[in-house]
Amino acid sequence: MAKKKTEKPGHADKPAKARAVKGRGSWLRAIFKWSAVAAIWGALAVLALVGWYAYDLPEMDRIPALERRPAVTLLAADGTPFARFGEATARPVTIRELPPHVPRAVIATEDARFYSHFGIDLIGLARAMAVNVMSLSIRQGGSTISQQLAKNLFFGPERTIKRKVQEVILALWLERRFTKDEILALYLNRVYFGSGNFGIEAAARSYFGKPAAKLSLNEAAMLAGLLKAPSRYSPARNRDRAAARASVVLDRMAAAGFITKAQANVVKLNPARLGRQQARIARYFADWALEAVRGYVGGATGDLVVQTTLDARLQRRAEAAAEAMIDGAGRQRGVGQLALVVMSPDGAVRAMIGGADYAQSQFNRATQALRQPGSAFKPVVYLAGLDAGLAPETKMTDAPVRIGNFRPANYDGKFHGTVSLTDALALSLNTVAVRVLEKAGVDRVIAWARKLGIASRLRREAGLALGASEVTLSELVSAYAVLANGGDGVFAHAVISITDGRGRVLYRRQGQGPGNIVPARQVDDMNAMLQAAVARGTARAAAFGVPAAGKTGTTQDYRDAWFVGYTADYVAGVWMGNDDGRPTKSVTGGGLPAQLWRQVMVAAHEGRGGRALVAGKGGGFWSNLLGGFSFGRSVTVTPDNSERGEDPLRARRD
Secondary structure, eight states: OOOOOOOOTTGGGHHHHHHHHHHHHHHHHHHHHHHHHHHHHHHHHHHHHHHHHHHTOOOOSSOOTTOOOOOEEEEOTTSOEEEEESOBOOOOOOGGGSOTHHHHHHHHHHOTTTTTSSSSOHHHHHHHHHHHHHHTSOOOOOOOHHHHHHHHHHOOSOOOHHHHHHHHHHHHHHHHHSOHHHHHHHHHHHSBOSTTBBSHHHHHHHHHSSOGGGOOHHHHHHHHHHTTOTTTTOTTTOHHHHHHHHHHHHHHHHHTTSSOHHHHHHHHTSOOOOOOOOOOOOHHHHHHHHHHHHHHHTTOOSOEEEEEOOOHHHHHHHHHHHHHHIIIIIHHTTOOEEEEEEEOTTSBEEEEEOSSOTTTOOOOTTTTOOBOOGGGGHHHHHHHHHHTTOOTTOEEEEOOOOBTTBOOOOTTSOOOEEEEHHHHHHTTOHHHHHHHHHHHOHHHHHHHHHHTTOOSOOOOSGGGGGTOSOBOHHHHHHHHHHHHTTTBOOOOBOEEEEEETTOOEEEEOOOOOSOBOSBHHHHHHHHHHHHHHHHHSTTGGGOOSSOOEEEEEEOGGGOEEEEEEEOSSOEEEEEEEOTTOOOOSSOOTTTHHHHHHHHHHHHHTTTOOOOOOOOOOBSHHHHHHHHTSOSSOOOEEOGGGOOOOOOOOOOOOO
């Protein structure tokens, strides 16, 4: 009998285990194989992407590090510079010339591992990505100083994937071509420190009145703090905020081992102080003029020198008077903002104030703010009335009038019976202004407003007679300037000429305006009527011994107070109120605005005689001849002549 073979334990399992091991090996080999393939293709894709983005890289043969962007210098009428836009630069500096704490403050703030990475900070990039993922927002960036330099040298402010890839490529190129000290010096000579200052040398001289080689630790920390947000942390605008940011820089320097914690704490107790700053004037005017320059020579390259109409002496006097007014009586009476425009009768703007504090708000209330002018708009209505056949001596009845739900009342709450148009305008009687508008017609009034240069939207309603539609101060002053100019139209302007860096004239103002707009007889009539307002009407506070004409304006609840007036040499307008429409404490146009107007006009007329107002020029021979006859001009209008219609306007004060 054959013996049965006895199998060893586990012998039958060997083939299965072998197969399992072999299967796992194949699986691992497949993973390795395809991972390698994916890595190769990924690398090829990255190389292709880099090659694609590198194809249109800017020329790198010449570093534009020390090239300055074009600057625009504004000159006052007397040729003295008063504003500059663009870059203020100084000679480039090297790292060896600077105290050690200057570059260290920048490195601690912008790129703590600058001297240890190869242009890309992988540790910083990973940390930034982790923070951004956890916060589900872009909270940190990983750009190195080399990348920032590449962006400043070759690119604009675009933030695209293509630009970021190109920045990385160029950062690696910079690291290969230059030493770390050279890269840092290029960066310090190029980076923006706010207030038009590019480079550490320009910033040191601008803010502290000293060369960068003499910057102290607290000054270096404050300048380094500007790099995050130059406007927000500017010590010229908010020293406390700049000092707080400098404290953050000092803490980072201590964390990086550049200074001790004790040093940081001591320096924090003594924040840097600004050097003596050159007083800047006409900031609102400068912005307005720059916009005009862009319109005239927007495509020009290189530095520009702009001759403007600004009277620097008058601007300083106006700013001083306005500051005293807003800080004194204005604050007591609830006035938070004001605006002022002074121009020659031909439209050349000599002074401009667009707000109480340019540092707090760059919004120009002289040229951009639309506000109801109240009775300061009435000269436009009366001019339309003269055009319709009325005359200064025309009699009208000051009595209750109703147009739909609109029931205008006078400022004093009284009615004065039969009055002349001259007296009605001088006393700012609202019911008579409405009757004049009824006689002339709303369309005629709007047409005259357009002729005078008021481009803002005007509503077709009876309330237009009392200034219900919003206009800008500059528009209204320009409209009054037509009367001061003898009836010839004007364009408000700030720029006389523009030249480039080589003295070539790129623009020169030519012409005097659109020609005659108001016939001579009507100019003379309006001059007499508005002179009466200053001599014995609501504008008496504006009188200063020189023949002057003008009109007050005050809106409902004393929200807006205006005075616009003119002499033979100047036209000026003042607005006071609050940006949010909050009522003032009973400020009327014949009060603070007329007082400020008087102060500015006194300054403007120093050394000048008191000339009579300019007589009407226009209309031609036949118009002037016929204007001397009263064809139906003696008119008496009573309440029975009123038109009917709806007007949602609230009653105006004066």
